[in-house]
Amino acid sequence: MKLHDSRQLGPLVFRDPLLLCSALYFLLYFDASGFLRLGLLAAFLHECGHILAYCALLRRFPVIEVTMTGFCMRMDAPARGLSPGRLFWLAAVGPAVNFMLAGIWALRLEQELTIRGSAFWAANLLTGGFNLLPVPPLDGAQLASCLCEMRRAGKKFKGND
Numbered sequence: 073m074k075l076h077d078s079r080q081l082g083p084l085v086f087r088d089p090l091l092l093c094s095a096l097y098f099l100l101y102f103d104a105s106g107f108l109r110l111g112l113l114a115a116f117l118h119e120c121g122h123i124l125a126y127c128a129l130l131r132r133f134p135v136i137e138v139t140m141t142g143f144c145m146r147m148d149a150p151a152r153g154l155s156p157g158r159l160f161w162l163a164a165v166g167p168a169v170n171f172m173l174a175g176i177w178a179l180r181l182e183q184e185l186t187i188r189g190s191a192f193w194a195a196n197l198l199t200g201g202f203n204l205l206p207v208p209p210l211d212g213a214q215l216a217s218c219l220c221e222m223r224r225a226g227k228k229f230k231g232n233d
Contacts, residue, residue, distance in 0.1 A: 114170060126145060170197070174193050
């Protein structure tokens with residue numbers, strides 16, 4: 073008996089799609105406040121930042137894996153061949169998008185304070201901050217790895233090496 077099911081649709085790979093869709097439907101059905109939707113939007117925009125950086129660096133669209141714990145880009149051979157400086161920027165873009173959105177929303181909240189606006193601001197801060205934790209496979213671990221590799225090589229930090 074096969075425990076894990078996988079479906080691919082273009083560059084998207086869905087792991088356990090029936091379980092994933094069922095859980096997402098259940099959670100969204102009971103999300104009367106809409107806060108889960110805002111958190112998912114913050115995570116989606118975070119990944120969009122990574123995808124845009126990947127496309128800018130490698131001139132092609134990455135393979136994206138969607139699982140029960142979220143979604144992430146697969147680091148294929150060309151991406152693993154990037155310099156530590158470029159990998160650093162690729163990892164840093166996601167949290168940077170979240171912090172930029174949180175800053176924009178903070179300015180917006182000064183004009184009109186709403187619960188949903190505050191929730192979107194908080195979701196972006198939490199998503200960006202959580203992803204900076206130095207725990208694999210989060211962005212913080214990749215950032216720390218790139219910094220250690222650059223330090224070990226004795227290079228000064230440059231994003232275009």
